Amino acid sequence: MRYISGVNGTRQFGPSGDGSKAEVAFGKADGKFLSPPLPYWTDDRRRKCYGKPTDWWYAPEKDESGQDISTPADAAEAERLCNLCRFTLDCREYGLRNEPFGIWGGVKVTSMRVAKRADLLAEIARERRRRIA
Numbered sequence: 001m002r003y004i005s006g007v008n009g010t011r012q013f014g015p016s017g018d019g020s021k022a023e024v025a026f027g028k029a030d031g032k033f034l035s036p037p038l039p040y041w042t043d044d045r046r047r048k049c050y051g052k053p054t055d056w057w058y059a060p061e062k063d064e065s066g067q068d069i070s071t072p073a074d075a076a077e078a079e080r081l082c083n084l085c086r087f088t089l090d091c092r093e094y095g096l097r098n099e100p101f102g103i104w105g106g107v108k109v110t111s112m113r114v115a116k117r118a119d120l121l122a123e124i125a126r127e128r129r130r131r132i133a
Contacts (some may be wrong), residue, residue: 039094041087048085049078057103075103082106093124 040049055061056078059070082088088105095104096117102109106121 036098039090041090044087047087048081052078052081058101059103073109078103079106089124089127092119096121096124 025070038086049057053070053074055070056074059078060072061069063069082091082103083106085091085105090105092105092107094113095102095107095109099109109117
């Protein structure tokens with residue numbers, strides 16, 4: 001296992017290169033909460049975002065010198081890919097529950113109010129029930 005820095009000061013652990021699925025520590029370490037376990041679809045090559053630049057899902061973003069890392073056009077492409085993906089609902093739910101930044105399942109969760117997140121999670125639950133029926 002190797003250390004991977006997570007979002008917002010969290011810490012997580014990933015594979016050491018042995019090809020096994022990523023494992024994430026869950027709990028506290030050094031007084032900081034760790035990221036939740038990675039979702040089942042993380043390593044699935046059928047994800048539309050698989051192999052694409054991660055920066056697209058956090059666009060627009062600049063580096064320390066002010067140069068564009070990703071642009072609003074990158075974010076639009078990320079959202080388009082999300083809407084074509086088979087994991088859209090699962091990804092959206094994961095992002096709304098666990099992530100403070102980025103585009104997850106085609107929805108920008110950055111600085112989203114708690115009430116709005118709850119409404120979107122309820123919408124996901126309704127959509128799942130509809131698909132089952």
